[in-house]
Amino acid sequence: MATEHPGADSFDYVIVGSGAAGSVLANRLTEDGTATVCVLEAGPPDRNPWIHIPAGFIKTLVDPGVTWQFKTEPLEMTGGRRISTVQGRTLGGSSSVNGMIYNRGQPADLDNWAQRGNRGWGYEDCLPYYRRSENRMGICDEAKRGREEDGIPVTDNDWINQVSEAFIAGCMGLGIPRNPDYNSGDQAGVGYFQRAIRRGMRVSAARAFLHPAMRRPNLEVRTDARASAILLEGKRAVGVQYLHARGAAPKTVLARREVILSAGTVNTARLLQVSGIGPADLLGRLGVPVRHELRGVGANFRDHYASRFVMRAKPGVVTLNQLARGVRLAQEVWRWSRGKPSILATSPSHVHVFWKSFEGLDMPDLQCVFTPGSYAEGKVYVLDDYPGVTAGAWQHRPESHGWVRARSTDVFEDPEINPNYLSDPMDRQVHLGGMRLLRRMLNTPELAPYLETETLPGPQVQSDDELLDFARRNGSTTYHLIGTARMGPASDPSAVVDDRLRVHGLQGLRVVDASIMPSMPSANTYATTLMIAEKAADFIRGRQAMPAEAA
Template sequence: MNARYPGADSFDYVIIGSGAAGSVLANRLTEDGTTTVCVLEAGPPDRNPFIHIPAGFIKTLADPGVTWQFKTEPLEMTGGRRISTVQGRTLGGSSSVNGMIYNRGQPADLDNWAQRGNRGWGYADCLPYFRRSERRIGLGDEARRGRDGGIPVTDNDWIHPLSEAFIAGCVGLGIPRNPDYNSGDQAGVGYFQRAILNGRRVSAARGFLHPAMSRRNLNVRTNARASAILFEGRRAIGVRYQAARGAAPRTVLARREVIVSAGTVNTARLLQVSGIGPAELVERLGVPLVHALPGVGSNFRDHYASRFVMRAKPGVTTLNELSRGLRLGREIARWGLKRPSILATSPSHVHVFWKSFEGMDAPDLQCVFTPGSYAEGKVYVLDNYPGVTAGAWQHRPESTGWVRARSADVFEDPEINPNYLSAPMDRQVHLGGMRLLRRMLNTPELAPYLEAETLPGREVQRDDELLDFAKRNGSTTYHLIGTARMGPATDPGAVVDDRLLVHGMQGLRVVDASIMPNMPSANTYATTLMIAEKAADFIRGRMPAADAA
């Protein structure tokens, strides 16, 4: 018992956050049956039925009961708009509300991390941990794909003629069909792999946390928002948390480590309000400075996407029509019978990993296609006419921003500034992506189905016109990374070392997407699962999986 906190519960590890990373860690650290773990989740249990229906993301993303309704600052390159950067706030975190896409990215992403001085983070080092976390159901190289992990990764089983025509058109443009973009060779076009099984979303909570919750050595506390990490000197010893603003604070102690897995925004904010971060910011917040780390909250990156919409010809049936009336009733019945249905699809159906300009060695763009379209200016409201959507974003944006706490009150949203498209190279790649979208939507294979471009419209042609459209209509892809960047102690912007321990601190580790030094050429979910699997071996003192193999 700690004399400063009489009556406080004590565990070996306290994990802040039950998202992708927190769920994996909770499972792995309690496998031995003796190590005690407490997980603090700011949101409620994952009982909302829309969490488990894949198409339910349309409901959950707008529901403050299960999400953090974060918004960016108004930015020049967003036309003064504040962009919604919603994150999950329930068991499973964002894995309970995301698009369920499983995408590892390119091996070069991780080799770049290792080249920055992060030992053991090259692709060959990380591949065993990708394999450990997934249960691939379908085609896959046994040396590269996992078959026994907590997250089932399945192929799209709802195939639409427009998706087939789009893929055929891309092949006609010289983009090869790729049967497994997670094999290490990403380039090409095909259907996304996703974390859906038997018509239901499988979040990190369902895949990792819930199976471990029957263990007596795991304690999960929901509606427990961490308000401060507690220290003795520079050693983290526990966490203070609250159920609601004004509620009496409670304390839980950690005998070995406090592990912050709160997500890119909340991790940065929590470290700052706990006294770890840029000295001038911590002073402005009015909290005692525990350790000056200027990189906390900086290096913030996100993918910024522009989407083109085309109206389909009369008589063509798209998701817009299937989501209404009797047709929707039939889709619900099919879902109930565990048959392919629009209710069991991810938001994006087709992927294209390709190049913004000819002559490049590897793809620098991710493009997506869906046989449906959303009304202009509305959040996930389908058009009242048949339509399709294709979007594009840059794999590795150079633009960086920051996350800064506005006050020591964790019930006040922080300042979020991703500086979208501020780097000149990002604008050039974005233009290349938009022009590629036009080429892919105007192939002979799609011509029998589509009649007109409605967004941005064929009159928008010049570079300045296209960038103006991107400013007025572009949006996040919810891939937030980098605010607690991994790097050696010689890197003045690094926050954690290559074992994810916070520089200059003891008993404090960060395990989530905030540690990524650079953006992977992918959605961030799969990489975050891998990071947590690798961190679990660090914490347990196990040999790296690559060495043990």
């Protein structure tokens, strides 16, 4: 290696990406001081102040300085629209720009992974790693929840709005039980979201895991370092090539033990492809020599697709629309600066509902969210100038799936992103059930004193065809991208990594991020990504027993 890459730095592990997974790995792999680690992050340090104020989510989401401003391809089921699929591009990755929700999903999600041939990935196998990654700051079942001081702080909502309380009461009136802890293994019900906010500030994975580890001499973090190729010697990964700017001379960092890809569902797939690892036909079109053919790289791409309903509030009802302006906003800033409950320290989704699109289902197949505020149609989190509320719904486990494909070997050119939203007929039926449930929840007697009329989609939209047309024209991503380096046994030709997250057929190369998820969890993806990284750290350090044939 030294002769082929003279002057290149060498570490035991090179991690590409400092998001949720990369931050956890950097911490765990350096904590005993025996291994050296280099983390390559394509974005800048996380110094932008809007990252750390929870309400700053609205600012960072549209800031290309700290995000990848990806968009989907125009699709038939999205009315020909290109939909934003923004991902974080700074220390902490998407955990520095997301909605801060902590949501594990259902035990059955992980049991399904195990049933697909991924040994050691059932719910009971993974529960210790969920617990290790969190510091649950509230009343909980400590057999199910973690109290780790170095974990992500998971707190309860402390900002209460009368309209949210009425919404919860209305859901209970519909027979949906109040659930005090949807992360305890029993998800069904309604209540306030738990979130990664402590003392009024966002706590990203970088703040919880990476920054403490950066004080160790055996960790080096390089920012503005965009990985451009995985370096292979035969069938072994030996390092990573990266660029500080478009057109700059490439630099190299070598890995004595492993290269670990934690670049996220889009960038991990793209980096594998431009490095010659992926489907031979795609690599041929890119003009990339096939170093290792793996058909599943970039396939199995999934995301949650959401539709939202908006209702105008009655005069005198106070929602976020008034609180985020003028004197009231100044009061909220004053409260936040003194550590009091404030809209500046709350997550954008306030209330959760995990329920069923149709009666008779064994478990929830929908996630619904409620916010006591309304946003202008077609604009990203721009509040209406009148008081209102918003409720959204999406299918837990969509069958529709698409792909991520590099357009060229230039890693400064966005890849082709096609989630094929609502292409599966079952997904359309579940989505319809979700929209009808939203309408029922927004028209309960408990909410009637507060709300006036439906503004989106409007009471004129009633039939299945009309509702689906509305979903095509107005639905959007939830930024929950998974699956492009799917975990599965070697007998599965579409699998990319094995159940220790090693890339099939290669040595010294592992993938640890949401791209390895075989199917969508019934949840936001952040909590499960943290769990995956905790589990992977034990694999890498040899601390987790596996069947002999898996070694």
